[in-house]
Amino acid sequence: MSDGQAEVEKFGSGSSEDSGSQRAEIFDRPTGWRAYYYHPAAQISMLGLVCFVCPGMFNALSGLGGGGQVNAKDQANANASLSATFAFFGFFSGTVNNVIGPRRTLMLGTWGYSLYIAAFLAVNIHAGAGDFVVASGAILGVCAAFLWSAQGSLMMSYPTEAQKGMYIGIFWAIFNLGAVVGAAVAFALNFNNTANSVGNGTYVGFLILTLIGVFLPLFMADPDKMVRTDGTRVNLVRHPSWKTEFLSLFVALKTDPWIILLFPMFLASNYFYTWQFNDYNGALFTIRARGLNNFMYWTSQIFGSVFIGYFVLDQTKVRRRVRAFYGWVLVFLMIFVVHTWAYFYQKTYTRSEEAMTGAYKIDIYDSNFPAHVWLMIFYGLLDSMWQTYAYWLMGAMSNDPAKLAVFAGFYKCMQNTGAVSVWAADGASAPYMNIFLSTWCLTVAGMIFAAPMVYIRVTDHTDIEDEVLMHIEGVEPIEPPVVVTTAHA
Template identity: 85%
Template sequence: MSDAQAEVDKLGSSSSEDSGSQRAEIFDRPTGWRRYYYHPITQVSMLGFVCFMCPGMFNALTGLGGGGQVSTTDGSNSNTGLYSTFAFFGFFAGSVNNVLGPRRTLMLGTWGYSLYIASYLAVNIHPGAGAFVVAAGPILGVCAAFLWTAQGSLMLSYPTEAQKGMFIGIFWAIFNLGGVVGSAVAFGSNFNSMANSVGNGTYVGFLILTLIGVFIPLFMANPDKMIRTDGTRVNQVRHPSWKTEFFSLFVALKTDPWILLLFPMFFASNYFYTWQFNDYNGAIFNIRARGLNNFMYWTSQIFGSVFIGYFVLDQKKLRRRVRAFYGWIIVFLMVFIVHVWAYFYQKTYTRAEEAATGAYKIDILDKTYPAHVWLMIFYGFLDSMWQTYAYWLMGAMSNDPAKLAVFAGFYKSIQSAGAAGVWRADGVGLPYMNIFLSTWCLTVAGMLFALPMVYLRVTDHTDIEDETLMQMAGVERIEPPLVTTTEKA
């Protein structure tokens, strides 16, 4: 008996519906060094480091408020263009991913982050180059659509059903280390700065890291060579025509219309960044406090994603439907905790007051600072729990990489549409309180719309009938799984 077969037999004897509900054709996993290189955790970790280097540095820069600049106008306008193009190309990025393959799509998406960081360095050297920042945003939006769609397809297809929460948590922890390291660099290099913007060294460091991220996909394994820990192959899509691939967008909606109930949750998932970073962190703190806030925010994301991914969503003692409801309750409660808390701070300042010459900025040595930084920490918890739960819900709907690629494209496209709107509102000077209240309302609405989908669509395991996209799109599977449905426990 092979090691893989023995592992599946062991999993099949457990009480979890996730792992014991189906029997599929089993393959031997590689031996020697290939066993570790082709291990799903290794590949998901490498995927995490791609996002560590590229989106992680972007997050560290954005989290400083205005990209670390005194004026947030160019940054807000750039982000408007970024998320607008992201929203458009996100709807088609799943199709591009299925044609080019996730590694090529991933590499295509990384270089835009280097260009974006370089634009801020140019502004620091030549203050009149703000148009470069604004132009770099839409270009990054196209690249980001490709990167995040490839990421979502890989992250959700490598694990077994019982491991999806853990794999999402692993990826999210490594990815957010990028924000932690980047914000630590920004905090340390600007600790003694009396200016209210970061220095050139910070941007140069970020630029070097993003360039490293461009080349990591070259060293990743092709998914068609991957075998999961239970011995089953990672289902891959052959290269069909572009016509078939674009038709898959319609097929995904037709075969799984419940995804529509997650669209409000998707829309809100990047909306709250504007108030957190520009209208709170960027508005009332000096540069070193902004750096420390940013560091604490991204650090808390690591713990938040691991907590909800591993200890809640992958809790083996509970059925998957029960875990889905527990996850919903935790995220919903966190939404109200952080927004009620933030409301009492937002009442104390306005955009006009903070923009006034000589307005006092909170420093890390002030007595009021600890309470304010704790709010950033809890916002970090909320963000990581929100994103992890959204990905987990999509993963609970299917194991089909083609379908998951389309779902991930929907997710990033719709969340970017929301972000584009709120960054534009911030760029034209909408009152802070208006942006805050709209953020609160949208997060509540997103959770309420998701609840019927959780109740009606999330089952204790994913049946083969749920994986219909490739068959309906006329795409033949590689190594069709031999499945026998067994009675539910």
């Protein structure tokens, strides 16, 4: 057997009872208070709280534009370095997770968020600390890779097969509420702020919340002590080694090359945040208006995801192929509605004009604010619909966790590649209009490239050959591991 084939076969090592390769042993569930503490739903909720106070606060701070600063250059450069290190270290984070365990990996990932927010507090006190912000962004990229690796392994291994959708829903609801609450706190703390940048109290509040997140994993149960609701014990599946992951990328591309048509869509999935947060919200509004915009943006995300996910993509009364086209048309129309609307605003201001001392900033009491905040709401809807539809398309291509894990890897790699380029352009003070038009063109291109994949590749039912990631050169199919899914930093 070749080394490459041996590495691929490690996908199946330590497989769980869901694989069906062996009969699962049934264990008694804990009783008394332990029944609540060791219940998978309780542990998933605690996992959601960790992401509520760490990535949730990061999203709330990013949504303010420039990390709440007047000059967004440092934050743009920090996000560029964050995306670069996230893309690189995300490739190896699964191995770290296997060696030190999910709880330690989770704790290792959380402290980077505290460092990142502390850097903004430092630059608020000492204006010359911009390099610290950029360095903290690079460190956060490493930590975020670890956090989302541990999060994925826990979230996907605790529920039974019939509960995965519900448990993922519990996690994402709690996680997204973090950004909503963080945005609400920032808005309240800066309601009477006239400096156009958030005060130290906002950063201190966010820092305290993220520090709580660092210690929350200590109170979570050890995964090897967890018993699912059906009595089966949780056996965490080892992630592939780096060598296996390299080989699996080739195998996935060889067996399902249609995934390449989704790459432009993946590339755009974090690209549009730069213009939304820095070049629109950060450029045009007072700090309290930015806070309210941020709150409305993240709140609308919850409704947008539920709408396209439940009312469009999960309607079993309609064939899956038809639902796929419904979703494509809805997202495509939303792109043109939102960007046409935004264009009429963008052409009225430039970066140099907004950087001038005393430049007019839209406030919540101004007559033109309602129309502008509605644009932020629609951008939030578009973002959640885009992300939900992208994940749904990947899920429609296969039910094999091994293949879906590779697809998710493609997604995060392309996502962070796009983010690196646009944050770097924003940090280099590229014209707002250039960034806006590139965002519009990339989102349209993403959907156009995805269209033939939707037409040819999405079927009403997943074919049997899509259930398993096959070996090269006729080796027997491999048993799949648990899917590891990731998200925004």
